[in-house]
Amino acid sequence: MNKIFSVKDKVVVITGASGVLGGSIARNFVENGAKVVALGTKQEKIDKTVAELIQLGGEAIGFVANVLDIAALETISKTVVEKWGRIDVLLNIAGGNLLGATLMPDQEFFDMNLADWDKVTQLNMNGTVYPSYVFGKVMAAQKSGSIVNVSSMAALQSMTRVPGYSAAKAAVGNFTQWLAMEMAMKYGDGIRVNAIAPGFFIGEQNRTVLLNPDGSLTDRSLKVMANTPMNRFGDINELNGAVQFLCSDAASFITGVVLPVDGGFSTFSGV
Numbered sequence: 001m002n003k004i005f006s007v008k009d010k011v012v013v014i015t016g017a018s019g020v021l022g023g024s025i026a027r028n029f030v031e032n033g034a035k036v037v038a039l040g041t042k043q044e045k046i047d048k049t050v051a052e053l054i055q056l057g058g059e060a061i062g063f064v065a066n067v068l069d070i071a072a073l074e075t076i077s078k079t080v081v082e083k084w085g086r087i088d089v090l091l092n093i094a095g096g097n098l099l100g101a102t103l104m105p106d107q108e109f110f111d112m113n114l115a116d117w118d119k120v121t122q123l124n125m126n127g128t129v130y131p132s133y134v135f136g137k138v139m140a141a142q143k144s145g146s147i148v149n150v151s152s153m154a155a156l157q158s159m160t161r162v163p164g165y166s167a168a169k170a171a172v173g174n175f176t177q178w179l180a181m182e183m184a185m186k187y188g189d190g191i192r193v194n195a196i197a198p199g200f201f202i203g204e205q206n207r208t209v210l211l212n213p214d215g216s217l218t219d220r221s222l223k224v225m226a227n228t229p230m231n232r233f234g235d236i237n238e239l240n241g242a243v244q245f246l247c248s249d250a251a252s253f254i255t256g257v258v259l260p261v262d263g264g265f266s267t268f269s270g271v
Contacts, residue, residue, distance in 0.1 A: 004250045008033030011084045012247070013076075015067050015131055016094030018045035020203050020236060021150075023052075025091060028240035030058030037080050037087075038062040039094070067094045067127040073134040087138040089247045090147045092128040096120075096205060101164030109163065117164040124168035125175070132179060132193075140183070144190035146247045149176050151197040151258050156266055161209075161220075173197070173258045180256030192255040194246045199262025200224050201234045227270055230263035 012029050016022035017038035026036050030053045038053065038060060040046040046062040053060035061083070065072045080087055100116030103109070128149050139145030154162050155169035173195060180193035200221075202210055210221045210233070217225065225231055242261050245251055260266045 002250075005245065005248045006032070007089070007244055007247055010034045010088040010247070011037065011080065011086055012089040012091065013037040013039065013080065013087055013131070013135055014091045014093055015039045015065075015127070016092075017062070018042065018049045019093065021198075021239065022091075022093035023049055024236050025093065025240055025243055026053060026060075027056060028237075028244060030056050030060060032244065034058070034089070035084055036060040037076070039065045039067070039076070041066060067092075067131055068122060070130055070134060073131055077134050077138060081138060086142055087135050088145055090131060090135045090139075090145070091243065091247075092131055092147070092149045094127050094131075095124045095150055095168075097162060097165040101162075103161045103163065105161075112163065120164035121168040121171075124165065125171045128172050129175060132175075136179070136183070136191075139191050140187045142190075143188050146191070146251075147179070147193045148243055148246050149173075149193070149195040151176070151195045153197060153199050153260070153262055153265055156197060156258075156260070169197075176258060177256045184255055189252075192246075192251065194251070194255060195258045196239060196242050196246070197258050197260045197262065197266070198239060199228065199234055199260065199265045201236055201239075203236070224265070227268050228263045228265045229268055232263065234261065234263060 012034045014022050014026050017026045018040035026038055030036050036053055038049050043064050046064055050060045050062040063076045098116040098120050100113030101120040132147055149172050151173040152169040154166040155173050176193055176195040183191040212218055239261055
């Protein structure tokens with residue numbers, strides 16, 4: 001690989017590392033020589049993730065941590081710096097949606113469960129802000145580092161049924177731009193903050209929304225395909241290259257960007 005895209009020996013903290021997206025990205029970073037710090041909410045899943053990463057020949061450690069628990073994150077940050085001396089990359093992958101904050105076709109805004117709205121907005125918004133606050137301090141002291149957040153197509157334009165998730169991911173995009181500005185102006189050009197905005201990928205959270213029990217496309221999926229020029233869903237591994245690029249020297253003059261990885265969905269007017 002061209003060295004400009006290298007992440008070899010970088011210390012990479014990944015929240016949501018035991019999930020599908022976080023796990024895929026963690027494996028890619030380990031396979032490319034990075035040292036991975038895997039964060040998740042369940043011990044057994046984190047242990048399994050770390051074992052898989054080590055089996056791939058990489059260096060990895062794991063911690064059980066709620067991304068909304070600043071004290072726990074600070075303890076982890078201190079431990080990582082004591083072990084590896086630095087933190088080069090933070091990938092804020094933890095996030096998700098809840099049924100109560102999602103509206104079914106026969107529901108109205110006023111049927112939404114506000115407690116679930118609060119949970120979804122907290123997890124996706126503050127679940128990005130808090131790790132950035134904690135691990136970003138290390139980067140500020142080093143005057144180097146890269147933070148990559150996860151926004152969504154739902155943040156870039158209004159989308160039916162997912163009001164809580166959409167609002168939170170829109171906030172993530174705005175925070176990404178703000179923090180990029182703040183870090184560059186206060187600590188120099190060695191710290192960059194960007195985000196990816198995934199298009200439509202089939203995972204456990206959205207499988208029943210996008211696929212019928214017989215595997216055929218739902219009405220919602222047909223609308224997605226009609227507005228995706230590539231006319232297919234993405235493969236989760238297709239996010240790995242975009243994230244690695246944003247963390248590498250190849251992106252040394254890129255900050256404050258929300259990069260769509262969406263098969264053209266965000267560019268298409270439908271005409």
